[in-house]
Amino acid sequence: MSAITRDEVAHLARLSRLALTDDELDHYATQLDAIIESVAKVAEVAAEDVPPSSHALPLTNVFRADEVRQSLTPEQALSGAPAVEDDRFRVPRILGEEA
Amino acid sequence: MSLIQKSAAELGALVAAGEVSAVEVAEAHLDRIAEVEPKINAFLHVDREVTLGQARAVDERLRSGERLGPLAGVPIAHKDIFTTRDMPTTAASRILEGWRPPYDATVTRRLREAGLVILGKTNLDEFAMGSSTENSAYGPTRNPWDLDKIPGGSSGGSSAAVAAYQAPLSTGTDTGGSIRQPAAVTGIVGMKPTYGGSSRYGLIAFASSLDTPGPFARNVLDAALLHEAFSGHDPLDSTSIDAPVPSVVEAARQGDVAGLRVGVVKEFGGEGFQPGVQARFNEAVALLESLGAKVVEISCPSFATALPAYYLIAPSECSSNLARFDAMRYGLRVGDDGTRSAEEVMALTRAAGFGPEVKRRIMLGTYALSSGYYDAYYGQAQKVRTVIAREFEAAYHQVDVLISPTTPTTAFPIGERADDPMAMYLADLCTIPSNLAGNAAISVPCGLADEDGLPVGLQIMAPVLGDDRCYRVAAAVEKALESRWGGPLLKEAPAL
Numbered sequence: 001m002s003a004i005t006r007d008e009v010a011h012l013a014r015l016s017r018l019a020l021t022d023d024e025l026d027h028y029a030t031q032l033d034a035i036i037e038s039v040a041k042v043a044e045v046a047a048e049d050v051p052p053s054s055h056a057l058p059l060t061n062v063f064r065a066d067e068v069r070q071s072l073t074p075e076q077a078l079s080g081a082p083a084v085e086d087d088r089f090r091v092p093r094i095l096g097e098e099a
Numbered sequence: 100m101s102l103i104q105k106s107a108a109e110l111g112a113l114v115a116a117g118e119v120s121a122v123e124v125a126e127a128h129l130d131r132i133a134e135v136e137p138k139i140n141a142f143l144h145v146d147r148e149v150t151l152g153q154a155r156a157v158d159e160r161l162r163s164g165e166r167l168g169p170l171a172g173v174p175i176a177h178k179d180i181f182t183t184r185d186m187p188t189t190a191a192s193r194i195l196e197g198w199r200p201p202y203d204a205t206v207t208r209r210l211r212e213a214g215l216v217i218l219g220k221t222n223l224d225e226f227a228m229g230s231s232t233e234n235s236a237y238g239p240t241r242n243p244w245d246l247d248k249i250p251g252g253s254s255g256g257s258s259a260a261v262a263a264y265q266a267p268l269s270t271g272t273d274t275g276g277s278i279r280q281p282a283a284v285t286g287i288v289g290m291k292p293t294y295g296g297s298s299r300y301g302l303i304a305f306a307s308s309l310d311t312p313g314p315f316a317r318n319v320l321d322a323a324l325l326h327e328a329f330s331g332h333d334p335l336d337s338t339s340i341d342a343p344v345p346s347v348v349e350a351a352r353q354g355d356v357a358g359l360r361v362g363v364v365k366e367f368g369g370e371g372f373q374p375g376v377q378a379r380f381n382e383a384v385a386l387l388e389s390l391g392a393k394v395v396e397i398s399c400p401s402f403a404t405a406l407p408a409y410y411l412i413a414p415s416e417c418s419s420n421l422a423r424f425d426a427m428r429y430g431l432r433v434g435d436d437g438t439r440s441a442e443e444v445m446a447l448t449r450a451a452g453f454g455p456e457v458k459r460r461i462m463l464g465t466y467a468l469s470s471g472y473y474d475a476y477y478g479q480a481q482k483v484r485t486v487i488a489r490e491f492e493a494a495y496h497q498v499d500v501l502i503s504p505t506t507p508t509t510a511f512p513i514g515e516r517a518d519d520p521m522a523m524y525l526a527d528l529c530t531i532p533s534n535l536a537g538n539a540a541i542s543v544p545c546g547l548a549d550e551d552g553l554p555v556g557l558q559i560m561a562p563v564l565g566d567d568r569c570y571r572v573a574a575a576v577e578k579a580l581e582s583r584w585g586g587p588l589l590k591e592a593p594a595l
Contacts, residue, residue: 004466013463015423015469016418018453019446028459031520035463038521039407040533042479045486052481053488055338056294056537057563062337076201080429091427092441 003036004029102127105260107173107267107321114161115170121161121172124153125216128174132265135595140240141250141260143179145219146187148390150174153242154183157214169527171214176266178257178305179220180227182301186217190303192225193433194424204301205336206312208269208330210475215225218266221256222589225454226421227305229253229525233517234456239511242285242554244592248510251281251526254315258285261315268325269315274306275409276505276530277543278313283505283556286544286588289315289574291530293319293563294537295340297326298333304413306416309534311407319543319574319587323351324344326566330498342564345539348568354574357391361572362498365398373508375548380504383465383545386579387502387572396495397404397498404483405532410524411467411480412535418464421457424449456504488536494560502527505542534562541569543576544588554588 006029013020013028020028074087083090102110102124113119129147136142157172160407182200189195203211210217232240232255240255242248243263250259254271258281261269271278273291283288290313297312304310314325326347335337363384368377388394426432426448427441429592434447453461461467467476494501507528516522533540542556557576561568581587 006567009462010135010465012465014446015447016239016458016461017422017442017446018458018467019443019450020458024458025493028462030553031459032463032466034325034467034521036412037458037479039463039467039476040408040410041407042404043481045483046126047477047479047482050476050485052394053413053484054481056484056488056535057340059338064334072201078200079201083435086353089428090347090437092437092439092444094441 002033004033046054103131103264105267106318107170107579108324110267111121111169111171118162120217121154121157121216122151122376125150125174125218128218128266128330135263135265138246139243139259139263139265140238140595141256141263141265142219143189143191143222143237143256146186147298149185149553150218152215157216160214167214168328170324172216173268174216174218174266175210176219176221176257176260177207177210177217178223178254178270178272178511180223180272180303181270181286183207183217183220186220188220188303190226191223191237192332192452192457193236194448195333196431197424198430202301205298206329207301213328215328221254221260223256223267224253225346225457226303226417227253227272227274227454228417228460230276230523231279231516232256233513235456236454239482240511243512243595244286245510247512248553249284249513251510253277253285254281257315258282258287258289261287262307262589262592267317268321271313271315272302273311273313274309275413275534275536277528278315279505279530279556279558280526283316284510284554286445286554287315287317287493288319288541288543289313289531289540290322290326290569291540292326292566293539295338295342296344296564296566297330298336298339300333300335301571304420306413307420308416309413317587319570320348323347323570331502333389340564342436345564347566347567347570351574353571354578356387356572359392359572360498361387361392361394362397362494362501362591363499364503366400366402367397367503372504372505373548373550374554375550376506376508379546379548380557383557383576384502386576390431390575395498397494397501399494401483401486401490402532405487405535406524406528408480408483408487409531409535410463412478412484413445414460414464415467416464418468421461424452456520484535487532491532491536491538491562500568501559501560505558507527509548509551509553509555514531527560537563539563539566541571541573543573545576545580545590546588
């Protein structure tokens, strides 16, 4: 039995905002199936009572003083933008036609 | 000896003494790059005028009496994953083609402050995902030892540039082995500092709990000098360690292992390891004993599960980090014809801008983080991470450092594993545990494999903030082997 179906991969692609072709979906379904089967080996480690580590080192939140500092100018912030209008990022419509 | 063959320490001393200018040193390396780059393809971007401008500024700072560090005037190749204001930054991805960042990474800034001269930006696997540099959107880099072989990855442009004498130093980043593995397969030194020992600010994120900037060099002392130049606490990186940088330069100068307790990781050898790699490693173990180290075998059974745990943790973090490439604020935008929604443009852009390995990892990470699968995959991988860290901890109660071959094999042919992700992932088998535990680890050359005449690396691992131990052992090994070989391993490399 496969670990992941082609439909599931298509769903993952949608969640990941990747417009994949049918050929790509076929290809990735096979590869992801093999990878998931292999990484499932993590289940072999008995770790019920072990706390998870999201990070290698103990972390505490770090604060800085709330001071006004120099930041990017609007020109710098917009310098890599695909489209700009009136000192703002110009983006495609974000609501459906009916909205 | 020509300028390009000199070490970084020698070049820094010559510049400091006024015997040669930073401009002359930069020109010699730019000429070398122009000469061999058609064969190597180590660089994504070189701009002679920008580099010479930096060199002139360093000469001017020195003339005006400014006190710079020991690497002032020394050129460096900079991995194209660190932002640079005066050069494009692409992470070897189409999605960032031509992007000019409005700010410098902390590592970049510290290189400039120390008077290093940036020769250009080096090739890598796209977003540092890979072990061969074949995942670059701009073509593979070639191994100077054999142009049909991979130079390792993801920092393969950086390893190849140093091995090909295009630069005496380079920067890399190590998430699962991306500095140590390329160093091993190109016969140079590469160090992954303790996680948090070097700043991630301005480093384009792949897996934030693992990504660690580090140095490449042709010898251990040069690597330590560069390590010291760009490491240390950075208030702009909240995971940066607020502690002094371990005294790595002093350790590299000492290079003494008498009385040191060395553990050989039992699980990293035997089946799956190339005979020539195993032979050179066994000789390195004997060498350490002859130098006065106390060598014992240490079993770390869960290290075998480090690879699967890594391929859940790293893709999970990557799927989140790479969500920023949304076609809205910077980078590529595809399909914005006035009729499509932002979401459609986003999906078209990401499909066009990311390569296959990046897409695979984003989807794998999205899967591992999905409700219903989270506990079995990402959650369990995080527990395995704890188990691995505990095994390291137990080992370091018995020994000062752990050693293993850096990689199971020497450099493999370009194309051999390109569409076989599971085979590719094995290249990082021995390097991944140190990333999961945040420990320090270095790769130093230990000879050539008999089968193919290609370089083999010895990995030396040390606890968190034990970076100096890595350099101390690596320097001792280097000194003993170079006296046996009658010079550095790289002199065996074919002329380009």
